[in-house]
Amino acid sequence: xxxxxxxxxxxxxxxxxxxxxxxxxxxxxxxxxxxxxxxxxxxxxxxxxxxxxxxxxxxxxxxxxxxxxxxxxxxxxxxxxxxxxxxxxxxxxxxxxxxxxxxxxxxxxxxxxxxxxxxxxxxxxxxxxxxxxxxxxxxxxxxxxxxxxxxxxxxxxxxxxxxxxxxxxxxxxxxxxxxxxxxxxxxxxxxxxxxxxxxxxxxxxxxxxxxxxxxxxxxxxxxxxxxxxxxxxxxxxxxxxxxxxxxxxxxxxxxxxxxxxxxxxxxxxxxxxxxxxxxxxxxxxxxxxxxxxxxxxxxxxxxxxxxxxxxxxxxxxxxxxxxxxxxxxxxxxxxxxxxxxxxxxxxxxxxxxxxxxxxxxxxxxxxxxxxxxxxxxx
Amino acid sequence: xxxxxxxxxxxxxxxxxxxxxxxxxxxxxxxxxxxxxxxxxxxxxxxxxxxxxxxxxxxxxxxxxxxxxxxxxxxxxxxxxxxxxxxxxxxxxxxxxxxxxxxxxxxxxxxxxxxxxxxxxxxxxxxxxxxxxxxxxxxxxxxxxxxxxxxxxxxxxxxxxxxxxxxxxxxxxxxxxxxxxxxxxxxxxxxxxxxxxxxxxxxxxxxxxxxxxxxxxxxxxxxxxxxxxxxxxxxxxxxxxxxxxxxxxxxxxxxxxxxxxxxxxxxxxxxxxxxxxxxxxxxxxxxxxxxxxxxxxxxxxxxxxxxxxxxxxxxxxxxxxxxxxxxxxxxxxxxxxxxxxxxxxxxxxxxxxxxxxxxxxxxxxxxxxxxxxxxxxx
Numbered sequence: 125x126x127x128x129x130x131x132x133x134x135x136x137x138x139x140x141x142x143x144x145x146x147x148x149x150x151x152x153x154x155x156x157x158x159x160x161x162x163x164x165x166x167x168x169x170x171x172x173x174x175x176x177x178x179x180x181x182x183x184x185x186x187x188x189x190x191x192x193x194x195x196x197x198x199x200x201x202x203x204x205x206x207x208x209x210x211x212x213x214x215x216x217x218x219x220x221x222x223x224x225x226x227x228x229x230x231x232x233x234x235x236x237x238x239x240x241x242x243x244x245x246x247x248x249x250x251x252x253x254x255x256x257x258x259x260x261x262x263x264x265x266x267x268x269x270x271x272x273x274x275x276x277x278x279x280x281x282x283x284x285x286x287x288x289x290x291x292x293x294x295x296x297x298x299x300x301x302x303x304x305x306x307x308x309x310x311x312x313x314x315x316x317x318x319x320x321x322x323x324x325x326x327x328x329x330x331x332x333x334x335x336x337x338x339x340x341x342x343x344x345x346x347x348x349x350x351x352x353x354x355x356x357x358x359x360x361x362x363x364x365x366x367x368x369x370x371x372x373x374x375x376x377x378x379x380x381x382x383x384x385x386x387x388x389x390x391x392x393x394x395x396x397x398x399x400x401x402x403x404x405x406x407x408x409x410x411x412x413x414x415x416x417x418x419x420x421x422x423x424x425x426x427x428x429x430x431x432x433x434x435x436x437x438x439x440x441x442x443x444x445x446x447x448x449x450x451x452x453x454x455x456x457x458x459x460x461x462x463x464x465x466x467x468x469x470x471x472x473x474x475x476x477x478x479x480x481x482x483x484x485x486x487x488x489x490x491x492x493x494x495x496x497x498x499x500x501x502x
Numbered sequence: 503x504x505x506x507x508x509x510x511x512x513x514x515x516x517x518x519x520x521x522x523x524x525x526x527x528x529x530x531x532x533x534x535x536x537x538x539x540x541x542x543x544x545x546x547x548x549x550x551x552x553x554x555x556x557x558x559x560x561x562x563x564x565x566x567x568x569x570x571x572x573x574x575x576x577x578x579x580x581x582x583x584x585x586x587x588x589x590x591x592x593x594x595x596x597x598x599x600x601x602x603x604x605x606x607x608x609x610x611x612x613x614x615x616x617x618x619x620x621x622x623x624x625x626x627x628x629x630x631x632x633x634x635x636x637x638x639x640x641x642x643x644x645x646x647x648x649x650x651x652x653x654x655x656x657x658x659x660x661x662x663x664x665x666x667x668x669x670x671x672x673x674x675x676x677x678x679x680x681x682x683x684x685x686x687x688x689x690x691x692x693x694x695x696x697x698x699x700x701x702x703x704x705x706x707x708x709x710x711x712x713x714x715x716x717x718x719x720x721x722x723x724x725x726x727x728x729x730x731x732x733x734x735x736x737x738x739x740x741x742x743x744x745x746x747x748x749x750x751x752x753x754x755x756x757x758x759x760x761x762x763x764x765x766x767x768x769x770x771x772x773x774x775x776x777x778x779x780x781x782x783x784x785x786x787x788x789x790x791x792x793x794x795x796x797x798x799x800x801x802x803x804x805x806x807x808x809x810x811x812x813x814x815x816x817x818x819x820x821x822x823x824x825x826x827x828x829x830x831x832x833x834x835x836x837x838x839x840x841x842x843x844x845x846x847x848x849x850x851x852x853x854x855x856x857x858x859x860x861x862x863x864x865x866x867x868x869x870x871x872x873x874x875x876x877x878x879x880x
Binding site for chain 2: 154155157158172179180181207208209222223250251252258259267268269270271272273274275276279304305306307308309310311312313315316344345348349390391392396420457458459460461462464465491492
């Protein structure tokens with residue numbers, strides 16, 4: 125395609141944001157809720173705990189009966205054995221832990237220190253009052269902690285935003301001697317962003333039932349590059365070519381039934397970069413998640429000059445130095461996907477930028493999304 | 503249990519580290535490889551690319567035939583149409599991109615500028631030489647990038663460390679009026695740490711076939727607390743009680759067939775904390791992952807005094823302030839699991855510590871493991 129036809133990355137992102145809307149909600153069982161997005165506020169119907177409860181295993185007592193107890197003045201008082209979580213028996217207002225009580229075998233215990241009203245007790249509503257806002261609509265059930273909190277409030281199905289259904293078309297044969305990297309990589313990326321990937325060929329992929337169509341490969345100008353023509357014939361091709369390196373052959377359009385369709389370059393590094401900037405954003409927005417890149421971002425100082433071509437937004441892998449500065453790492457053009465694995469993150473060099481001198485401060489994105497590290501080499 | 507019987511957190515961790523070993527490896531298909539740990543070095547058998555390839559769609563030429571071409575001196579030369587990824591045809595050494603060539607309909611093109619040998623080409627081995635170390639044994643296939651790199655090298659099954667099989671026993675009924683939070687929370691935690699959770703009751707859970715047995719609940723001294731006695735009868739109970747808050751009733755032992763078994767307190771916040779410190783560590787070590795807590799860790803300044811009881815290691819939720827300092831948030835004792843969701847992380851207050859004054863610097867752990875944020879409220 126001619127350079128003049130290419131749109132800017134900013135315009136391509138604006139196209140995405142106009143083309144997708146957050147999906148409707150659905151009810152699901154709690155077991156399937158990890159990673160999902162709440163469709164409405166989570167508020168417990170009853171206080172948590174619903175009544176005053178024992179906080180420890182021990183003996184429920186009336187605290188006033190323990191007044192005056194001491195090491196040289198054991199006091200014997202009426203007590204009801206309770207376990208942590210048991211509702212507090214009527215007429216009691218404290219729980220003496222098992223290890224501080226000497227049961228006498230009847231319904232009384234001896235104690236060597238006084239206890240205060242409320243000791244050893246979880247008060248009704250201490251964790252949450254009835255109707256308290258525990259998680260707001262739009263919150264992601266991102267961690268096992270969230271699942272646990274949710275499960276402690278309700279066992280009923282919960283309303284979450286539906287997961288985007290993403291049709292994946294692998295349109296191009298892989299490069300000579302290489303296996304197809306795009307299918308497994310895109311499947312994992314779609315999963316990461318909350319979508320459900322369904323691989324299928326043209327023309328089945330553009331029938332109704334999908335929220336997004338992704339076509340990988342066949343976007344160039346070669347003999348066998350038919351993706352753009354197929355989308356144009358089956359709906360509309362609205363953008364062809366983005367001023368982005370790697371991966372300027374991306375395309376954007378709709379199928380005849382109005383489903384947004386993105387054409388991603390087949391070269392794996394270009395496919396990855398286009399997915400990250402455009403497709404991932406579309407999937408996260410459909411699923412009710414934030415549109416931003418799912419990486420940590422901070423301003424970093426460049427240790428070595430980074431050069432960039434004016435007129436193209438460039439994604440450049442970087443290495444994080446021990447002193448916190450960054451430097452350019454091998455580029456996608458040099459080592460393909462290996463550049464994305466052997467770097468610590470990347471910078472986005474704007475279309476209008478010629479690059480940055482050493483010492484400049486720029487926004488850097490870091491691949492530290494995975495907190496579970498490999499075992500250190502020993 | 504008596505306080506004197508309790509072991510320190512450090513001793514409990516040492517018990518875990520002695521009790522588990524990294525599991526053997528297994529061969530799996532690439533589609534199932536996300537998150538797994540490589541059992542051996544990943545080195546491509548052939549160079550990548552295996553031969554010189556076209557890097558762009560265009561025309562393969564002999565560069566020397568283009569010498570002298572210019573805007574006012576178009577040169578017509580022999581050319582072979584190629585697509586990105588095609589092996590370079592014999593006798594050519596550069597690729598002219600489609601948009602810079604004017605085909606004449608035969609096997610020649612006209613160009614307006616000279617091209618250099620190697621232009622538009624991915625050299626054999628540019629991404630990786632044969633035998634180059636791409637990913638080392640022990641590396642985690644943590645991201646879609648890793649999957650893509652792996653897929654571009656091989657479609658064959660790959661050797662990874664086997665996933666730990668974790669038997670999960672929910673031994674206690676939940677607190678009055680509360681649903682069981684532990685089952686879904688522990689299932690999600692085990693999954694996060696690379697394990698496969700299988701819920702089953704005593705005594706089936708302690709039969710052979712598991713790598714770890716986790717029992718949630720029934721660890722206290724109440725009437726219905728039988729977990730410690732059951733483990734002691736079915737194998738050995740080696741530690742009962744850890745000087746940890748929340749959750750001092752944890753237990754550690756082995757089943758009769760030698761499988762490590764951990765008893766986690768049933769109160770959800772205590773269950774979570776014990777899982778994080780002990781069970782998660784065991785599962786990660788079994789699966790070949792790093793033993794460290796899967797959270798980001800940094801030294802932070804405390805904005806408000808944190809008080810702690812000597813003799814017990816305490817896990818205290820914290821809030822991250824806008825200026826980067828931290829302050830104590832609601833404790834697990836106050837709001838249970840809600841404390842883990844409405845905080846930004848936690849600090850570990852050592853057994854020997856009485857706490858820390860404002861201004862002190864301590865290690866803090868942050869719950870930022872999930873980089874995909876909820877959509878900002880609008």
